[in-house]
Amino acid sequence: MLKIGVLGTGHLGKIHLKCIQLAEETYELIGFYDPDDAAARQAEEQYGVQRWTDLDALIAAADVIDIVTPTTTHFALAKRVIGQGKHLFIEKPLTNTMDEAKTLLQLAKEKGVKVQVGHVERFNPALLALGDQPLNPMFIEAHRLAVFNPRGTDVSVILDLMIHDLDIIQSLVKSPVKSISASGVPVVSESADICNARIEFENGCIANLTASRISMKQMRKVRFFQKDAYISLDFLEKEAQVVRLYDTDAAPTQLPQDNLMELETQSGKRYIHLSMPETAPVNAIKMELESLAHSIERDERPVVSIEDGYRALDLAHQIMDQIEERLIAARSSS
Template identity: 80%
Template structure:
């Protein structure tokens, strides 16, 4: 069993504390560090766990540290943890800048520690339900809309919301980015609250993403289009649908199928809804990290994955800002 300490007891930090206690077969929760006395007292009382006032002492006592603090603090804390030779789970976005993430990559490799980034949507039942479904998307649409919440507005909507889809898309496409275009608007925050981006990959795949934190409704959907198939994922309702086209009726089940006349003759469409299993996604991602440590395997969402998502996020931010400057000058 791995000894784990948590840094940060804000909204998400409290959820992590609870999930770690539920993952008792993987972890022994030895306590937390939070410089905010009020938040720390509330967490210690609510979860009956020790508050450490010496950060270095907590890191030394743990096998794993879980960083659930504001993004601007990630780098310094992560560097300290990795320098102590401890494994690290760190919430997304991994750092505030690409340079910081690059330094952590080098340091983690030098120290030989495992790092997993908290892109929790990788553990959403809708995505997990696809299982062995062959995926080679050539066009992707992503919509991630949220009702305004002041929490999280310390970063742009790209780093707050869209980065989830950037991580998922790059895990599915597995091709280098060729070009990026984007536009966005700051409505109620100092940084962008709504953004649309178009990402083209070297293999020809195109992804069109929209993220907003000033919507009147919640939406988290991803649609994948590929040769002979359309796949719809609803991360909010945790549902998946697969529509696949076949040349011959004997290739598909009798249920949920229909004929389609095409210029090349009849083809056959089959609709399926892969079964989704309810999961505690945060508990699951933390357990998967423990497994990667114990089996000396690559984490499901590695530090490299977190860096790639951050890199693409900053490419989008750069293009969005360039478009805004061009528009202002014109």
């Protein structure tokens, strides 16, 4: 069993404390560190967990540290954790800047520690329901909309919301990014609150992403279009829908036995099959924390590695840079 300490007991930090306690066969929760006395007292009372006032002592006593603090603090904390040779779970985004991320990436390699980044949508039942279904998307459309919450405005909407979809897309499209076209507008904060990005990959795949934190409704949907299928994932409702095409000369053993319809196309008749893969109820945060433990025990690459977190952050910063250039140009011309 791995000893784990938590840094940060804000809204999400408290959820992590609860999930670690639920993962009692995987982790021994030895305590937390939080310089905020009020938040620390509440965590102690609510979860019965020991508060450590010496950060380095907690790091030294643990096998794994879970960082659930504001993004601006990620780098300094993660550097201390990795520097002591401890495994790390760190909430997304990995860091605030690319220079910080590059430093952590190199340090993690030097120290030989496992680092998992908290892109929790990788563990969403809608995505997990696809299992090993063949995915080769050539067009992707993603919408991630949220009602305004001041708690997330310390970073751009790209780092707050869109980065989830950037991570998922890069995990599925095994091709380098060729070009990016992005625009965004700050409405209620100093950084972009709504944005759209069009990403073209070297293999020809196009991804069109929209993120907003000033919407009147919640939405977290991604749609994949490929040569033989249309796949729709609803991360909010935790539902998946797959529409797949089959040739009429396909072997009977290759065809589903239900919900099969004929479709007339320019190249002749084909079969169309609609399915809604069963989704299993899971605690995604508990699952991602447990997956880090498994990667440590088996000496395997974490499901969402530090390299994955780095790539998502890099793409997010390219989008933010382009939006900032557009905003500067618009201000100077007005």
